[in-house]
Amino acid sequence: MALRESRQYSTPKLLSAQTLVHYGLHFVFPVVLALVFFPLMWQTAYLTMLATMLVDLDHLMAKPIFDPLRCSVGYHPLHSFYAIPVYALLLLLPATQTIAVGLLFHMFTDTVDCLWSFSHCRECYLNSRIYALRNWVRKLSGREVAK
Template identity: 75%
Template sequence: MVSRRPREYASPKFFSVQTLVHYGLHFLFPAVLALIFFPAVWQTAYLIMLATMIMDLDHLLAKPIFDPLRCSIGYHPLHSFYAIPVYTLLLLLPVTQIAAVGLLFHLFTDMVDCLWNFSHCRACYLNSRIYALRSWVKRLLARERGK
């Protein structure tokens, strides 16, 4: 009989597929987005989207600064559930649209990394702010149904 226990998850290797996908999405895919959404100024759009990587400076506020198993979404201030609606609103202003696309795609990329970790590490999921938010919403909806 096969054991159904979750696998223990080793820390990601520097040159793992997950790492290559993560940094490929961060540094290469914004060029594709720039070509699709801003073809007339794609080079400038690409550089602006790369500049949105500065949002990762909020990792300096965490201890430890880098934890390969920690989900950034909801953990760091510029990756918070409060920041996401602000970045979404920036899409409405033509002058900030490129930066907004870069910021939101950055968060999408980090979410892909979180989901990749969660698929191998249940404790990573249970300790994430995503799980805490999910649990809060679930309790809120259950309370609403009970009224």
């Protein structure tokens, strides 16, 4: 893909604000979610939410496995726009609510990371599946689609 080679993006630093926020949301904030939504079993809920990080195994199917210019939301199978509604449906079953909260918050965290990356790379945004979804929704609602 010729467009990928032309994109300009500074390599994220290990201790950049974006990296700290991303991993803080993945590993620290679930404690808050567990305490707020599952106070009687917060430790189990927290560990369950951490276990939902296994959805990132779908990154192993991509080539390259890691691409700082690629938004995982909408790209990887377990981060797809088909999987996310299934995660929301899991909220309806009491036995799977902690898993659902973990998965949905994981998708939220990855979306925040994508939006942050897009602020550095407009072409990445224009080539993302998030942008394609936005245009599809706009078209369905009869609003003008940006070119």
